[in-house]
Amino acid sequence: MLRGFNTAASGMIANQRMQETLSNNIANADTPGYKADQGTMRAFPELLLQQMGGETVPTSNGGLTLPVQKELGSLNTGVYMQEAVPEFSQGDLRETGNTTDLALLNGDLPDEEGFLFFNVQNPDGDVRQTRNGNFTVDGDGFLTTNQGYYVLDNNEEPIQTDGMEFNVQENGTLEVGGQQVQLGLAYSANAADMVKEGNGLYTPGEDGGPLENAREIDGVNFEVRQNSLEGSNVDPSAAMTEMMNTYRTFEMNQRALKAYDQSMQKTVNDVGKLG
Template identity: 85%
Template sequence: MLRGFYTAASGMIANQRMQETLSNNIANSNTPGYKADQGTLRAFPELLIEEMGGTTVPTRNGGLTLPTQNELGSLNTGVYMQEAVPKFSQGDLRETGNTTDLALLNGDLPDDEGFLFFNVQNENGDVRQTRNGNFTVDGEGFLTTNQGYYVHDDAGQPIQTDGMEFNVRDNGTLEIGEAEVQLGLSYTANAPDMVKEGSGLFTPGEDADPLENARGNDGVNFEIQQNVLEGSNVDPSRTMTEMMNTYRTFEMNQRALKAYDQSMQKAVNDIGKLG
């Protein structure tokens, strides 16, 4: 009985975490460049149930009891949410008319799981990746994200625009007066290895391969569009449906947990009196 109690409880916890993941996706459905998280559920190791018994074999001296072992089947011990993996796919494009808004479009890529990112510098001075091209210009004339992170050029340096008036070509080259600066772009052959850090930033996981310079890979094609933003890849209708299904599953586990609790209460209060 206690095993069923813990199985139902683990189901409730897993569905609660899944609901939190889906709620976060809905909250960021209008965030430019946001990549929806997909929760993965995994079952705990199953237990094999066997019946242990014995059978008597007649002998000259009366009989011999031999042990028997019959397999009854397996028993699941619960489920848990293993991790939330970002879904890397191109979001819809939306024209804004702002010169600092840039959308990065994936072209033909050499790897099925390949993906492209802008390079930015976080508050600690470390290089991170983002798909949120909702940039702006700070008081010193540097191109930054809305959080104030410097956008890097191809040489890994902050981009000085001296104002809002600049042009960006399809190949990611900024025309700032008579000067030309190339946007810093990274490419990963296996996007699921990228880990979210918050504020729309990504970084390679511990066991991930180093990122490549997108311009240094002949097989990587991309396009930069100015005055355009890439939207999130969250499907609100589908996400709401998944939230409803998760909530119903949570309620089913809750009812099962309540039934186990009532059975345990009866065993303690009623059966215990017979003794």
């Protein structure tokens, strides 16, 4: 009986976490470069039930009892949401007319799961990656993200633009005051290894290893478009449909938990009467 409580409760918790993931996706449907999270469910290890008993075998001494085990089958112990994995696919492009807006388009890549990122510097001075090209220029003339993180060049140095007027070629080269500066672009051979850090930043996971300079890898093609932004890859309609299905599953587990509770209450009351 108590195992049934745990199974139903684990289903409710897993679906609650899935709802939170879907809600976050919908909330970021208009965030440039946002990649939707895909929740993955996994079952807890199953229990193998066996009946243990004994069988008496006649012998000259009167009999011998031998242990006997009979397999009854497996018992599921519930589910949990294992992780939320970003879905790395290209979002739709839209023109903004702002010179500081940059959209990164993946071209032909040597790896099926490969993906490209802008290099930026987080508040601790570490290099991180982003797909959100909604940049601006700070008071010191440096190109930054909306959170104030420096956008880095090919040498992982902040980019000085001295204002909002600059041109960016399709190969990611900035023309500033007669000089050319290359945008720092990172390449991940397996984007599924990238981990979200918040504020649109990514970092390689434990299995991802250091990222490579996209300009130094054969077969990597890309395009940078100025005055444009890459939208999120969230499908609001699909996300809403999945939220409704998740809510129905939550309700089913809730009803099962209520049924267990009523059975337990009836058992306790009946046992009390027998006493």
